[in-house]
Amino acid sequence: MKKLIIDSCSIILLAKASVLERLTELHEMYITNAVAEEVLAGKKKQFADALLLERLLNEKKIKSIPYPKEMGEKIMSDYNMGKGEASIITVGFIQKEIIIVTDNLQGRKVAKVFGLPLVGSIECIVSLYKNKKITKEKAKESLGILKKEGWFQSYLIDDAEEDLT
């Protein structure tokens, strides 16, 4: 079981792919209050990802982790980030064993520059299959949803589908 800290973008994508809750069975999942605020803002519009996150937080399947606000604000300012993205990068700086889950261009760029452990939603789905938390059919279905969403380049999803062996 690994420790993952996940941003708004990946929560939304994994919720759409209907594997977010499954991921909490495989890994310790964390967010920050800032990320929660960003996603839960969708509750007003009844977005399914927001309603799901609220439940997972209430059931403590995803936990909120504190972070030093001053450092978060510096990262926000230095890299022109929102509060949520800056907060997970801040946690990544402090807790070296935690893996950052983000599909946000800017978040990934900064994580790469500083050599922070980094994964995206596609890897999360494939790892769920490889760890027998979801079937091959489910993994294909979830990757298909991501493909349809259009967030990722098709060849990456195709590679991931090939890895479902």
Place this chain on the structure above:
Amino acid sequence: MSDVEFLGARLEKAIIKMVEKTAEEEHVDKTKALKELILLGRKQFLLNKYLESYRKGICSLDKAAEEVGITVAEMMHEAVKAGIQSTQTREEYRNGLKLLS
């Protein structure tokens, strides 16, 4: 004291016609039609500006959403509509898989 102020502006006839047409279509006066068009235009202006900043790697997606005044989920939808995709590479994907194994 009123919180509205007078603003004088010279507008092309085509723009004035557009305001008049909007007022007629929406059954509102020209002032209200103009205000609506300005607000909508400002939102679209900000959306275009921050989509471009996100595309160029100048700001994060949540920052862009905050500046435009929409949710992150809505901003993601707008980014996809604008043809912006993840730049994740095969190597990054492979490294990510290793991290999770």
